[in-house]
Amino acid sequence: MSKSANSRIVLITGVTKGLGEAMTAKFASLGHRVIGCGRQATAIESLRGRYSAPHRFDVVDVSSDADVARWAKSVLSEIGPPDLLLNNAAIINRNAALWDVPVAEFDAVIDVNIKGVTNVIRHFVPSMIEQRCGVIVNFSSGWGRSASSDVAPYCASKWAIEGLTQSMAQELPDGMAAIPLDPGIINTEMLRSCFGPSASRYPDPVQWAEVAVPFLLQISAKDNGEPLSVPI
Numbered sequence: 712m713s714k715s716a717n718s719r720i721v722l723i724t725g726v727t728k729g730l731g732e733a734m735t736a737k738f739a740s741l742g743h744r745v746i747g748c749g750r751q752a753t754a755i756e757s758l759r760g761r762y763s764a765p766h767r768f769d770v771v772d773v774s775s776d777a778d779v780a781r782w783a784k785s786v787l788s789e790i791g792p793p794d795l796l797l798n799n800a801a802i803i804n805r806n807a808a809l810w811d812v813p814v815a816e817f818d819a820v821i822d823v824n825i826k827g828v829t830n831v832i833r834h835f836v837p838s839m840i841e842q843r844c845g846v847i848v849n850f851s852s853g854w855g856r857s858a859s860s861d862v863a864p865y866c867a868s869k870w871a872i873e874g875l876t877q878s879m880a881q882e883l884p885d886g887m888a889a890i891p892l893d894p895g896i897i898n899t900e901m902l903r904s905c906f907g908p909s910a911s912r913y914p915d916p917v918q919w920a921e922v923a924v925p926f927l928l929q930i931s932a933k934d935n936g937e938p939l940s941v942p943i
């Protein structure tokens with residue numbers, strides 16, 4: 712990794728596949744330091760092999776406040792607050808009418824997509840506020856701004872992200888930003904779950920990251936509270 716004054720500490724949740732994995736590769740290639748997490752231990756081990764220190768990858772379930780608290784304590788003492796915090800980790804329900812979604816599946820979507828984002832904010836953002844700088848990007852969706860059949864739990868969680876983020880933006884000191892981000896439509900495991908084979912018509916995560924990472928790097932305090940979309 713090349714070091715420069717412009718190198719940022721980028722914290723990304725959900726780096727084991729999809730957009731998180733592709734963003735990790737792109738940020739690292741540009742000389743930024745990536746701190747990432749996910750639940751799959753073998754995938755985290757593989758990331759450690761591909762991106763050595765000062766990058767850091769941990770097995771963390773963001774839906775566990777205790778897990779996130781331990782992770783944050785360790786990251787903040789070893790590395791310090793992130794400059795860019797990307798709340799990317801999320802899950803989607805299997806396609807079904809709302810009344811057919813099992814209780815445990817509905818709860819899991821809310822636990823990861825809303826409570827997980829809040830757990831990460833709770834344990835990392837106070838350290839960013841102390842420095843009075845930094846950008847928090849909470850991954851929303853087109854389905855955080857529109858609706859569709861068969862994905863009501865996911866839609867509900869992403870509409871929540873829009874409101875949560877815009878409220879939080881009003882709580883931050885000057886010099887910081889929180890924004891909800893619609894990343895676009897990208898051929899990942901999540902998209903294949905809801906779109907089926909037609910997911911292959913969309914860009915792959917590596918192509919997407921070529922545009923998304925520079926876009927993320929230029930978000931600043933002037934964008935605070937603005938719902939943004941990756942221009943793909």
Ligand SMILES: NC(=O)c1ccc[n+]([C@@H]2O[C@H](COP(=O)([O-])OP(=O)(O)OC[C@H]3O[C@@H](n4cnc5c(N)ncnc54)[C@H](OP(=O)(O)O)[C@@H]3O)[C@@H](O)[C@H]2O)c1
Pocket residue numbers: 724725726727728729730731732748749750751754771772773774798799800801802823827850851852853893894895896897898899900901902
């Ligand atoms: N793909 C699209 O077209 C699209 C469109 C709109 C919005 N988005 C949003 O973009 C983000 C990334 O989506 P994606 O398509 O890349 O999804 P994906 O391929 O399913 O990847 C999701 C990532 O989140 C991690 N994750 C899930 N639950 C977790 C938990 N409890 N704790 C920690 N990590 C967890 C997964 O890793 P583990 O399984 O290892 O935990 C994985 O690395 C999501 O917020 C999604 O809602 C995607």
